[in-house]
Amino acid sequence: MTISPRSEPAAVDEALIGFIQKQFLYDRPGVQLSPDTRVIEDGIVDSVGILQLVGFIEKAFEISLRPDDLVLKNFETVAAIRTLVLARMA
Amino acid sequence: MARFLDELLTNAASRFPDRPAVRFRATELTYLELEQLSNQVAHTLIGHGVKRGDRVALYLDKSALSIAVLYGVLKIGAAYVPIDPLAPPRRASYILENCATKALITTGAKLQSLELRDQGLLKVTLLIEGGKEDVQTGRALEWADVQWEADTPVPRPGEAEDQAYILYTSGSTGFPKGVMISHRAALSFVDWAAERFGLTCQDRLSNHAPLHFDLSIFDIFGAASAGACLIIVPPEISLFPIDLAQFIEQERITVWYSVPSVLTRLVLHGLLGNRNLHFLRAVLFAGEVFPVKFLRQLISLVPGADYYNLYGPTETNVCTYYPVDRVPEDDCATLPIGKACAGCEVVALDAERKPVPPGEEGELYVRGGTLMSGYWGMPEKTREVLNRIELGENTDVYYRTGDLVREQEDGSYAFLGRRDDMIKSRGYRIELGEIESILYSHPAVEFAAAVPVPDEQFGNLIKAVVVLKKSSEASEGELKTHCLARLPRYMVPDVIETRDVLPRTSSGKIDKRQLIAGPAGGPRN
Numbered sequence: 001m002t003i004s005p006r007s008e009p010a011a012v013d014e015a016l017i018g019f020i021q022k023q024f025l026y027d028r029p030g031v032q033l034s035p036d037t038r039v040i041e042d043g044i045v046d047s048v049g050i051l052q053l054v055g056f057i058e059k060a061f062e063i064s065l066r067p068d069d070l071v072l073k074n075f076e077t078v079a080a081i082r083t084l085v086l087a088r089m090a
Numbered sequence: 091m092a093r094f095l096d097e098l099l100t101n102a103a104s105r106f107p108d109r110p111a112v113r114f115r116a117t118e119l120t121y122l123e124l125e126q127l128s129n130q131v132a133h134t135l136i137g138h139g140v141k142r143g144d145r146v147a148l149y150l151d152k153s154a155l156s157i158a159v160l161y162g163v164l165k166i167g168a169a170y171v172p173i174d175p176l177a178p179p180r181r182a183s184y185i186l187e188n189c190a191t192k193a194l195i196t197t198g199a200k201l202q203s204l205e206l207r208d209q210g211l212l213k214v215t216l217l218i219e220g221g222k223e224d225v226q227t228g229r230a231l232e233w234a235d236v237q238w239e240a241d242t243p244v245p246r247p248g249e250a251e252d253q254a255y256i257l258y259t260s261g262s263t264g265f266p267k268g269v270m271i272s273h274r275a276a277l278s279f280v281d282w283a284a285e286r287f288g289l290t291c292q293d294r295l296s297n298h299a300p301l302h303f304d305l306s307i308f309d310i311f312g313a314a315s316a317g318a319c320l321i322i323v324p325p326e327i328s329l330f331p332i333d334l335a336q337f338i339e340q341e342r343i344t345v346w347y348s349v350p351s352v353l354t355r356l357v358l359h360g361l362l363g364n365r366n367l368h369f370l371r372a373v374l375f376a377g378e379v380f381p382v383k384f385l386r387q388l389i390s391l392v393p394g395a396d397y398y399n400l401y402g403p404t405e406t407n408v409c410t411y412y413p414v415d416r417v418p419e420d421d422c423a424t425l426p427i428g429k430a431c432a433g434c435e436v437v438a439l440d441a442e443r444k445p446v447p448p449g450e451e452g453e454l455y456v457r458g459g460t461l462m463s464g465y466w467g468m469p470e471k472t473r474e475v476l477n478r479i480e481l482g483e484n485t486d487v488y489y490r491t492g493d494l495v496r497e498q499e500d501g502s503y504a505f506l507g508r509r510d511d512m513i514k515s516r517g518y519r520i521e522l523g524e525i526e527s528i529l530y531s532h533p534a535v536e537f538a539a540a541v542p543v544p545d546e547q548f549g550n551l552i553k554a555v556v557v558l559k560k561s562s563e564a565s566e567g568e569l570k571t572h573c574l575a576r577l578p579r580y581m582v583p584d585v586i587e588t589r590d591v592l593p594r595t596s597s598g599k600i601d602k603r604q605l606i607a608g609p610a611g612g613p614r615n
Contacts, residue, residue, distance in 0.1 A: 026570060026571055027570070027575065043176055046579060047328070047355075048584065050329050050330075051547075067359065070331070070332060071332050072327060072329070075330070
């Protein structure tokens with residue numbers, strides 16, 4: 001999946017939520033992710049998961065994240081990840 | 091010398107009442123506060139009939155409170171049973187029932203999730219948060235009940251041989267095994283470590299490992315034995331090496347202890363060059379092999395610290411160690427596991443249990459004061475690994491590690507591999523057989539095999555390959571879900587492939603070597 005470089009925030013959220021649901025919440029179909037769900041602190045994404053998530057982001061949005069992008073602040077929630085993605089697409 | 095682990099806290103509270111004992115996020119408790127809080131927990135448990143020899147499970151996330159709770163359990167002569175807070179409720183329930191837990195300390199949400207068959211099992215349930223309904227109906231106590239209790243010491247019954255804690259580790263037959271460690275065995279290790287690493291009240295020890303992982307024993311009780319500060323690493327920070335490096339700097343950690351894969355990720359992604367880590371004086375690692383190329387880089391980035399490779403299965407505590415004086419130049423070389431710690435003896439034996447000469451491969455056996463008492467409720471399993479062996483003039487009980495080693499010229503041991511199907515991933519030990527038996531319990535699975543996929547950062551990832559029964563269907567997601575409901579997350583295969591057949595050896599066994607080697611056989615269409 002490649003998302004248009006001019007993606008809208010809502011489309012970025014949708015792509016991220018879709019990936020996290022499919023990859024990390026397949027056993028919990030009842031859990032509804034929102035842009036404000038704390039995906040790291042709630043244990044949804046673990047240490048291997050974070051690498052998968054970064055791989056997905058770089059491929060889907062055709063961006064490359066910088067080493068110093070990989071901090072908790074940028075990944076706490078889907079909204080935080082979206083902010084990072086949009087900044088790197090700009 | 092202390093006879094009980096909890097005496098370490100009591101002694102520290104009288105020597106250093108106002109020094110910080112434990113820090114987690116915004117919470118800091120002094121030694122006096124930790125002592126008093128743990129006394130209140132002890133009074134609460136006694137008041138509800140929990141006594142010496144009982145098991146008290148801790149099914150909760152790490153926090154300053156969790157340390158107080160743990161000491162409260164020890165103070166009444168009971169054993170604490172830490173359960174992985176990320177373990178699926180089914181597994182947590184198994185552990186509770188397996189060791190006939192008398193009391194449980196947890197949260198409201200976790201209590202609700204349990205699937206206990208015997209509703210009368212738990213005599214006391216204490217919730218550190220949530221669960222209003224259970225509290226109102228009298229099914230559980232709440233934290234406020236603890237705070238009403240006296241903070242004075244409780245009578246301390248017991249013997250040094252009493253069990254202090256039970257740690258559940260992966261079992262090859264599909265069920266986790268409870269490793270029972272006595273106060274004496276734990277103290278034998280803690281006393282050695284505190285002296286060898288020169289711990290003082292000025293030290294700030296990291297606590298990275300979860301409570302159910304035996305690396306935490308050094309952190310928690312080593313800190314108390316010296317009156318040092320225990321700094322609990324928030325789990326979410328561990329996922330981000332840059333944040334973790336910053337945390338080590340800001341918290342002025344002096345002694346770090348973790349699995350090597352955490353350190354590898356710090357080297358690769360932590361931007362350590364930007365950090366001032368001069369407070370760090372000792373870096374200890376254990377649980378898996380540390381690739382020497384990453385250790386070399388770590389030492390060049392943090393040159394002021396001393397480095398130690400610690401070795402020992404949960405059943406023996408740490409039993410050997412290797413002070414890193416030089417890193418092998420060959421990237422393919424492995425770091426030695428070193429020589430026996432004080433109080434232990436290690437020896438390499440052959441299949442007939444005769445000593446093998448230095449330079450030859452043998453299996454490592456351990457004897458000494460740090461050995462476990464046995465596996466809870468599994469005398470057969472215990473007999474498989476704890477045996478009286480006659481060596482020369484000595485006859486003693488030895489623990490059979492399953493690790494293959496070779497004694498080197500300088501008397502230290504090199505780790506060569508495993509005798510069986512156990513692997514390490516992210517420092518956790520995993521019996522592949524346990525994963526396989528969970529896969530076999532899925533109705534669609536005909537055959538299953540789990541193999542390690544070596545990974546630089548995590549040690550190993552896990553791949554499972556299954557053959558489904560005729561006209562059965564099960565997606566990878568469904569099989570993973572099946573595993574997730576029964577296994578801790580770190581044991582769930584990262585990949586589950588479905589094939590038409592599994593490769594077999596000439597004797598008809600599943601050929602794991604071929605599965606490890608690659609895609610031969612190919613996925614099913």
